[in-house]
Amino acid sequence: MVAITLPDGKVRQYPGPVTGADVARDIGPGLAKVALAVRIDGEMRDLSTVIDTDTALAIVTPKDADALDLLRHDAAHVMAEAVKELYPEAQVTIGPSIENGFYYDFARPTPFTPDDLARIEERMRVIVDRNEAIERQVMDRDAAVSFFEGLGEKYKAEIIGAIPAGQAISLYRQGAFIDLCRGPHLPSTGRLGKAFKLTKLAGAYWRGDSRNEMLQRIYGTAWFDRKDLDAYLHMLEEAEKRDHRRLGREMDLFHLQEEAVGSVFWHPKGWTVWRIVENYVRRKIEAVGYVEVKTPQLVDRSLWEASGHWEKFGDNMFTVQTPDDRTLAVKPMNCPCHVQIFRQGIKSYRDLPLRMAEFGSCHRFEPSGALHGIMRVRAFTQDDAHIFCTEDQITSETVDFCELLKSVYADFGFTDVRVKFSDRPEKRAGSDAIWDKAEGALMDAATAAGLEMTRNPGEGAFYGPKLEFALRDAIGRDWQCGTLQVDFVLPERLDAAYVAEDGGKRRPVMLHRAILGSFERFLGILIEHHAGRFPLWLAPVQVVVATIVSDADSYAAEVAEALKAAGLRVDLDVRNEKITYKVREHSEAKVPVMLVVGRREAENRTVALRRLGGADQEVVALDEVVATLTAESAPPA
RNA sequence: GCUGCCGUAGCUCAGUCGGUAGAGCAUACCCUUGGUAAGGGUAAGGUCGGAGGUUCGAUUCCUCUCGGCAGCACCA
Numbered sequence: 001m002v003a004i005t006l007p008d009g010k011v012r013q014y015p016g017p018v019t020g021a022d023v024a025r026d027i028g029p030g031l032a033k034v035a036l037a038v039r040i041d042g043e044m045r046d047l048s049t050v051i052d053t054d055t056a057l058a059i060v061t062p063k064d065a066d067a068l069d070l071l072r073h074d075a076a077h078v079m080a081e082a083v084k085e086l087y088p089e090a091q092v093t094i095g096p097s098i099e100n101g102f103y104y105d106f107a108r109p110t111p112f113t114p115d116d117l118a119r120i121e122e123r124m125r126v127i128v129d130r131n132e133a134i135e136r137q138v139m140d141r142d143a144a145v146s147f148f149e150g151l152g153e154k155y156k157a158e159i160i161g162a163i164p165a166g167q168a169i170s171l172y173r174q175g176a177f178i179d180l181c182r183g184p185h186l187p188s189t190g191r192l193g194k195a196f197k198l199t200k201l202a203g204a205y206w207r208g209d210s211r212n213e214m215l216q217r218i219y220g221t222a223w224f225d226r227k228d229l230d231a232y233l234h235m236l237e238e239a240e241k242r243d244h245r246r247l248g249r250e251m252d253l254f255h256l257q258e259e260a261v262g263s264v265f266w267h268p269k270g271w272t273v274w275r276i277v278e279n280y281v282r283r284k285i286e287a288v289g290y291v292e293v294k295t296p297q298l299v300d301r302s303l304w305e306a307s308g309h310w311e312k313f314g315d316n317m318f319t320v321q322t323p324d325d326r327t328l329a330v331k332p333m334n335c336p337c338h339v340q341i342f343r344q345g346i347k348s349y350r351d352l353p354l355r356m357a358e359f360g361s362c363h364r365f366e367p368s369g370a371l372h373g374i375m376r377v378r379a380f381t382q383d384d385a386h387i388f389c390t391e392d393q394i395t396s397e398t399v400d401f402c403e404l405l406k407s408v409y410a411d412f413g414f415t416d417v418r419v420k421f422s423d424r425p426e427k428r429a430g431s432d433a434i435w436d437k438a439e440g441a442l443m444d445a446a447t448a449a450g451l452e453m454t455r456n457p458g459e460g461a462f463y464g465p466k467l468e469f470a471l472r473d474a475i476g477r478d479w480q481c482g483t484l485q486v487d488f489v490l491p492e493r494l495d496a497a498y499v500a501e502d503g504g505k506r507r508p509v510m511l512h513r514a515i516l517g518s519f520e521r522f523l524g525i526l527i528e529h530h531a532g533r534f535p536l537w538l539a540p541v542q543v544v545v546a547t548i549v550s551d552a553d554s555y556a557a558e559v560a561e562a563l564k565a566a567g568l569r570v571d572l573d574v575r576n577e578k579i580t581y582k583v584r585e586h587s588e589a590k591v592p593v594m595l596v597v598g599r600r601e602a603e604n605r606t607v608a609l610r611r612l613g614g615a616d617q618e619v620v621a622l623d624e625v626v627a628t629l630t631a632e633s634a635p636p637a
Numbered sequence: 638g639c640u641g642c643c644g645u646a647g648c649u650c651a652g653u654c655g656g657u658a659g660a661g662c663a664u665a666c667c668c669u670u671g672g673u674a675a676g677g678g679u680a681a682g683g684u685c686g687g688a689g690g691u692u693c694g695a696u697u698c699c700u701c702u703c704g705g706c707a708g709c710a711c712c713a
Binding site: 200201216257366371460461550582599615 | 638639640641642647648669670671672673674675676686703704705706707708709710711712713
């Protein structure tokens with residue numbers, strides 16, 4: 001007898017071994033139809049798995065949270081089968097499910113074209129219609145290696161070869177296609193359905209290593225029904241509409257051009273937003289005890305050699321050869337310069353913590369393929385600061401910083417923040433003992449700050465471990481912005497010291513920290529998060545005063561002047577255009593507030609106030625509108 | 638950096654199977670003074686990313702190069 005315990009606690013008895021499919025059929029024909037897999041003791045398995053001992057079992061249906069993974073993994077296999085049928089010379093490698101879809105990497109001498117994509121997709125639909133059973137088989141490792149070698153699939157053979165000898169390997173067969181796979185899978189190809197689409201073609205390195213050959217990756221997306229697929233495709237379109245590169249041009253915020261690759265030309269409107277953000281941050285950090293400094297752009301290589309940047313970071317630095325034969329580097333980070341300021345004069349323990357901030361303009365030679373609009377550039381400005389403190393102060397400084405960071409993010413409309421803890425990388429400065437100390441101190445401090453973290457092994461800076469803060473935007477994307485790094489290395493290398501209470505010389509600890517990360521990137525994120533519709537305090541043009549008839553021109557000018565006098569950013573539109581045209585144009589320019597004036601308003605000293613996105617208007621007295629808008633547009637305190 | 642795709646007016650795009658290009662929007666001027674998402678007319682605007690090559694002739698074909706896009710690698 002086999003006793004199967006279902007999720008609702010009911011137990012079903014069977015005379016002998018059963019499969020998930022049997023159990024589902026036994027429970028009801030409806031369930032049998034939608035059953036995709038089973039969960040045995042919490043682990044997802046094939047529906048056809050034979051169960052011969054008493055166990056807890058759940059039938060996985062499309063409603064299950066992990067069911068989409070299953071579907072997408074199958075989609076990858078069906079795509080691989082289609083590719084092998086159409087292009088037998090292609091070799092298969094790996095094909096997992098990923099967020100929103102799946103991909104498969106192929107090795108093939110000739111590149112796939114967009115036309116190939118259409119053919120492959122068509123063939124996938126044929127394979128779905130064939131409804132081939134997907135069957136699991138188990139093979140000995142060595143047998144599996146020679147099996148795939150026999151098929152000419154050298155990548156698969158290599159993957160299996162890396163698995164310990166003697167271990168059994170599972171293969172999945174559908175029709176004539178067999179793939180190495182851990183599983184589980186759907187019972188047949190028909191279950192994939194038709195709600196999938198191949199989306200893009202790209203190169204990808206074999207085993208993710210840039211020293212290896214490049215394979216061809218085909219990406220796709222797959223869903224349980226058409227509606228979900230359409231919704232996903234629609235979401236992609238929406239994301240494209242809020243692309244900061246497009247909005248930056250449409251809203252006349254900035255531009256990029258090839259004579260200055262990786263550097264931004266900020267237009268008046270974009271620079272206005274920048275200044276608002278910078279002044280806001282300046283106020284915030286001044287309020288919590290930071291001092292602001294400015295340090296040189298070009299610094300002799302000897303300083304970078306001393307700091308370790310020349311060795312660990314040299315490939316990413318711009319250098320300049322002077323006419324008198326010195327080598328200067330354009331600073332890629334501000335920290336060594338801040339240490340120089342710290343080193344001026346004698347510092348006492350009474351000076352600590354010393355929080356030194358700089359809106360530091362840095363240059364890094366990023367690989368060309370990494371550049372992306374203003375989000376990833378070669379010239380950027382950090383909201384950087386270094387806190388020189390004692391080891392005892394690390395915790396309280398970390399707690400304070402986390403509080404500051406959360407408050408800043410909230411002011412910009414971001415409330416969902418994720419934290420990662422990145423520990424020692426392979427390429428690093430400082431002894432293991434120092435790293436033990438730094439990681440321990442940062443972990444303790446983060447715990448004291450009440451942070452929930454995930455671990456990010458090997459991703460720390462070369463001089464210390466770090467916390468990375470990522471904020472989630474309006475359409476669910478995560479952007480890593482803030483960081484806090486504990487550094488025992490640089491103060492040592494650059495000989496920073498203070499006089500302790502006992503009169504002895506001590507090394508300070510340096511906390512490297514940023515909230516926005518880089519202004520360029522953060523402004524890009526703000527643009528995409530708000531889809532260009534900045535909140536009033538950030539909008540480059542907050543109000544447009546637009547006339548209906550030219551008789552109202554002088555009154556409109558008066559309105560505009562009154563608002564400007566109150567500190568608002570105002571444009572006056574007295575062009576010879578119809579009001580419908582003006583409304584459309586300024587709406588598309590995403591101006592938050594439009595004040596329309598015609599003869600009536602001029603006579604009554606009022607304005608017709610219209611807010612972006614709203615369809616209605618409100619007639620308000622001039623004095624009142626100035627007071628309301630002034631109050632509303634104040635930056636967060 | 639790697640693979641693939643792309644580069645025509647300010648923007649979005651069409652076109653030339655090799656005979657130096659066209660639309661819409663935007664711009665300028667004229668008419669129109671119109672009450673909340675495009676009023677009408679006229680004009681101007683491009684050595685078709687750059688450099689070589691093939692050709693009587695190249696924006697079109699070839700090579701190189703620069704830049705962009707997607708992904709990979711990178712992100713201290």
